[in-house]
Amino acid sequence: MWAILSVLVENRPGVLFKITHLFRSRNFNIDSISVGITDNPNYSRMTITSYGDEKQIEQIVKQLDKMIDTVEVKQLDEHKTVFRELCIFKLKLSNANDSMEVNKLANAYGAKVHDVKKDSLMVELTSTPDQIKAFEELAKPFGIIDVARTGVTALQRSGA
């Protein structure tokens, strides 16, 4: 199963290292990780996505919780969570009407277009990993030169 973990940590040097080291030494997988400071500068929030069976995910949560630098560890329910990822694609423009086609596709996904050149352009898409994958499939025929993704960040919906 795919799990989204929201980990509130003390904002101190070395904490990211300890978290990633825990995944390595316990033989867990990190699918994506994103980190940012919270409104309270004493804390950072890490959003980690991981694959594993139910037992493994439960162990990851427990091991993270056991860490002294973690203040709160939650496994988020996808259906009760707003989760997004920012992705930037650099696409090839080969034919005259590619630019128009890419713009249409970007519009359909609510993406923004940047850095339009004669033979390439960039598309900035903020969406769920599924939607990003779907976009990627449709963008492939144009030719993907490069991709950069932030990894998922997430917050639980109010009242959830």
Next chain:
Amino acid sequence: MESMTGAKALMTAMEKEGVKEVFGLPGGANLPMYDEFSRCDIRHILVRHEQSASHMADGFGRVSRKPGVCFATSGPGATNILTGIATAQADSSPMIAVTGQVPVAMIGKDAFQESDIIGMTNPVVKYAFQPRTPGEVPEVVKKGFYIAETGRPGPVLIDIPKDVQQNEASMEFPDEFNIQGYHPWTDPDIVACEKAIEMLLNSEKPIILAGGGTIISSAFAELQSLAETLMLPVVTTFKGKGAFPENHPLSLGPIGMHGHAEANKMMAEADCVLAIGTRFSDRSVGTFEAFEKQLKIIHMDVDPAEIGKNQTTSLAVVGDVRTSLRIMVKLLLQKAIKKTEESVWLKHVKETKDYWRENLKLHPGEMGAAKILRKLREILPKESVITTEVGQHQMWASLFYDVIQPGTFFSSTGLGTMGWGFPASIGAKVARPDVPVVDIAGDGSFSMTENSLATAVLEDIPVIVFVLNNSTLGMVAQWQRTFYDRRMVGVDQGGCPDYVKLAESYGAQGIRAQSMDELDRAIKSAISSDVATVIDIPIDPEEDVLPFVAPGTSLSDMILPS
């Protein structure tokens, strides 16, 4: 508020924590701390290798249940204690390791004797601090001791850059502090305790499996009371050895790769187990699949992350095991439940125990391991503290040395660190100078830290090293005999060194015992000796440790003496 250096603040804060002894070795980057020993009451115990200092602190911590403290300098001094820290972590032993570090401005410059010890120790410490200003030192020490000794104990590293030791700041020694993400104790789960009782009462073949956590939380009286009230047979893990008096009629001794035959048999037959403070290590339970067959498992542990880590359980009782056991005993008292009649199961257990105690074939020679260890048991007072090295002798100690007073047997069980037992015995003796302390050793393992004889002699710490000497890395040799068709590679110790002469060269007493009479005299002489004693006992290099559960098999598939 008083102005003082970081080094002085460290010593002051440690004195406030009740530290009386530090095991260590000085070097360039911890000299300011060492200078403070000249003007404070803390005793410094000098070692000849930092690894031994960490094992001494570990031994001290296990026996006193207060963190033992070791000091090492930066770079190689720090890396030398890495094994000791990992050993303490694997066995949940409270320890404070204080290392010197290069000055703050030099960190990351590959300076002389710089090592990133924070990075290197990360997976094997409970927590690590590196104060960057002297003013942080008092709180770091306070928090460090609190983290090391509460909840599931473990080692804490305090890495102090040299300028932080040298520079002055106005110091505040806080009594209170807040560690937001650390919750060492959870409230006892009374509902789970009640369910546990129900499960035990409703099963036909219940058993208690006491792990190391039982010893760490000193739950001896509670365990005995529960076992006696419900007439439950008790097996232990190797780390839990001696959590329950091994001369008690309900005791079956340790299970595991080299567990007692009766303990392994009964564990494999049980239908419900109360597992107390254990992680279900592979060495204890064999393959998990075999272990969980038809077995309901109640898992009691202070560490919530242990629940379900290695073993799926039917019921979890999270919390300090002593508190949980006390609740169970109280509930039974309230319900006036006390079993007096022997169940069919208990009769079967006792018959099995009697059978194996009489019929397990032992080495026929006069100096067989069982005879040697039973002789030691016979002479030593029951309150004596035992440490062991790692290898065949360790498993023979598990099989043939009965622990009568709970909490007097310690071994490197998790990491299996050869060379642990001797320095650990020195730390144990510092914590308990009033009782005999014996390191049950093998020659291979003792060799690794034998230079701690200098510490034992010069610091006047008269421990006993009891060497079962087969001049072989015996456990490896046994595996080569069993699994590698007797192709013996890299195990012969060539009779080197002569341990009597070695002991004497350090100013210790050295005695060779080649018969039971000589052994008897040697043990008695060692107990009454004012200096450390090494008893060298030549044994048959072909003697195997049996029973033997081969790795990856089930507890019921034991290799037995033929």
